[in-house]
Amino acid sequence: MVRTVETGRVDTVDASQKPRIHRKRPLEYVSWAVFILLAAGLAYSLTTNPNYQWGVVAQYFTSESILRGLGLTLVLTAVSMLLGTLIGLLVAVMRASSIRPIMLAASAYITFFRGTPVLVQLIFWFNLAALYPHLAIGIPFTNVSQTIDVNQIMSATTAAIIGLSLNEAAYMAEIIRGGFTSVGKGQLEAADSLGMSGMTKLRKIIIPQAMPAIIPATGNQVIGMFKETSLVSVLGVAELLQSAQLIYARTYQTIPLLIVACLWYLAMTLLLSYPQSLIEKRYSRSTAAIGRTIMPTEPAQIGEGK
């Protein structure tokens, strides 16, 4: 029992030992109430509305054509991301060039492919034959040439890959360029002072140091690309969404099949975002110095190593 001098209050606990109690704000209680109410409403609707046809969802969730569509979606994502990244790297290097026409060409590329909707680009590539019915590949000023029928080679899948890759390349170019600019000027000067060539500088100094800035952003692009592939359904490529559409065109079970597609998209993006979060954590740690452990060393000795 302690009687405080100032107030005359009798305390049972020494002031230095008293716990500090924080009160939750009223908004927190209100938002919990609203949240639970909405969740309950949604759950009630999902379970009692027969139009969801959960039986149909379950029936088609692992059906062969849906899984084949999912497989194609994954392949399209991987191929388009790979090509997009490679082309994007090239565009980023061109964009950083000090030679003006090269820089301008890269800028024009980025402006065009970021400035027009990817859906329009996809339809455009699919209909390329209307613009150029034949492509002739040959050596200029000789008779050696090969004519290609564009209609024949521009299948829906080819158009999808070209469209998605070229569009992705524009975004990747900007991400990679951002990574390049994050490398300090002093690094480039140090490389220059050692007499490094432009290519060595890019491979050994710039790209390794730009990676922490590039990789997390690329992870986001992969997740984005995974969903973006649904656009190629308009070309009739039988990816996940198109596979679902093909089934409900036959059975008129539109909603359950769209739910099947959505569940797969959701599952895969959740699956992809786990490694993404690991990558982000890893790179945010390594960019903030790896703990400045300074090792004790012998002092610099004058005359040593003569």
Place this chain on the structure above:
Amino acid sequence: MSELGTVHVRALRKCFGERTVLQCIDLDVASGEICCIIGPSGSGKSTLLRCIDGLESIDSGVLRVNGEDLGYYETPTAYHALNPKQVARQRTQMGVVFQQFNLFPNMTAAENVMSGPVLVKGASKKESRVRATELLASVGLRGLEGHYPSQLSGGQQQRVAIARALAMDPSVMLFDEPTSALDPEWVGEVLAVMQDLAERGMTMLIATHEMGFAREVADTLIFMDGGVVVERGDAREVITNPKEPRTKQFLRMVL
């Protein structure tokens, strides 16, 4: 070959846009000479070093290192720019040490030192690693070959940077305020390495604020202010007995 390790500058002029940052700079450094450049910030001493190591191009004047025109070849009427490959080759003959160390953070100390010989000269990795270990030992960093720059103190990083420059067997070493970014406790060890280097007969150009080091190690000293050389001469003579009023004023402030 007699001109190896020399720097020759005549009437050098350098502008950034409209602003002239260096004018009428004359400078001769003999082989094995230690020349310190002192002066207030913005006096142009860093820019002069950056011109000599080829990081900045000059607007007019003569600039020869090892008796070779830097970045250009001379014809009776003009200087014509060399191609990037020739410029890169010239640069390998000069070792540069920066104020901010500029070590490659993605490489260990040994890899930093090896980077020049391996990536530029195409030397074998094995031999370069042995040489890197020797060089690191010579700057007092034995056993730290595998450490990344972020694990080293400022003084250790700057000593790695010196070893990295030495790995290219330069005939001239340029130091751009090598101790200005260091905590005071690390300054001594870096200066000791530089003094050692001076005693081995390396030609050195050093922009510095370390008057004690300049007095002790430098042969010649130039004092710059406002983009011109105000005073030059024997290092001890200039520091102890400056002639120009501007030099006197500056030295009163820093000593």
